[in-house]
Amino acid sequence: MTFSLKPHYSAVVIGGGQAGLSASHYLQKHGIDHVVFEKKTVAHKWKNERWDAFCLVTPNWQCQLPDHPYDGDDPHGFMVKDEIIAYVDRFVKKVNAPVLEGTSVTSLEKIGDLFRLSTSAGALTADSVIIATSLYSAPAIPRAAERVPDDILQIHTADYRNPGQLPDGAVVVVGSGQSGCQIAEDLHLAGRKVHMVTGNAPRCARFYRGRDVVDWLADVGQYDITIAHDGMTKKKHDTNHYLTGRDGGRDIDLRKFALEGMSLYGRMEGVSGGRMLFEANLKDNLDNADRVYNGINALIDRHIAEKGIDAPPASVYAPLWEPESEPTELDLKAEGVTSIIWATGFSPDWSYVGLPIFDGTGYPMQRRGVTGIDGVYVLGLPWLWTWGSGRFLAVGKDAEHVVNHLAGHLEAAAQPALKQAASA
Incomplete structure (x- = not known):
């Protein structure tokens, strides 16, 4: 979509990923004039920050972008990278959002009843703002990386593509979340020697008692639980469970x-x-991941028993291997390490937001995307409202809720002026 930037909009969306595009979809349905600012290009992360063997971890049926559900012939399969990009590209074309790509927002502040934004394309004002830039703005690499010998290649998961891009030799993967474990598997399957540095990430079975675990969890109602439920407030900081959709x-x-x-x-x-130095907690990390694995399966067992469902028998995972010791260091040169992949996550960039909407951890204070400042909203964050909030499953539902609230805010703000005009 080609257009000229106006000096004022009813709404501004910051971020042109799946969350920002979902917001634009509903803003268009409400007839609300708006612009979407995207620092790089629409759907940049899907196209440029995923490795070659990347695939969905959740089944295809969970792809539920607004008015754009998965329409392929394998709802219980897992789309690979090119298929995901094609799915997103069809959504981009369908929404046809008013996006300014390559445009950074450098400041956002409140001036009277309006919001003033400075961007690389110029300044403007808005009646409302949706911040849809996610938690994944920049790769997070620990300062310890500065002390790695210069002759060892270091890259973040955002820059990893395949084993062939790395020099011959052993590879250290730091971080056992979803990306770290899947990349470690990618290297392992290619015959590379891998040194895996674990953390507190939990794991989950792919299939259990005859079905994909995700299907069971949907039936149990796990994807309907909201952050407002007791004991769920810390979920927004949780690490995702590791498993894979690779090869089925x-x-x-x-x-x-x-x-x-x-x-x-x-x-x-x-x-x-x-x-490289390590804490002596490998056994604890493995045991805790397995405890979550068995706990999820036990939840499914209870559901099957309560509903009287005919399913294959229950089972409990028993460790296939136990560490004989707790290794506390790795001599990188002696072990032939030539590459380190930092699977250490990302950091959000809200430095441009000059509004008091953040808590002590730097996370926006909100309730399903609605902040404490009238007219300011956030979208696309993990556990914004439910487990699927940061993903294809529920980002659209959250966007609809946010835009409905935004529309009500604009209508309420316009009432005094309408009444004054009517009485004149």
């Missing part, structure tokens, strides 16, 4: 990898003198 889907079991030659370590403590 399977568990990721680091213990199995260890039996096949992968070396495992506890959480990284630092780097010193050419050595």
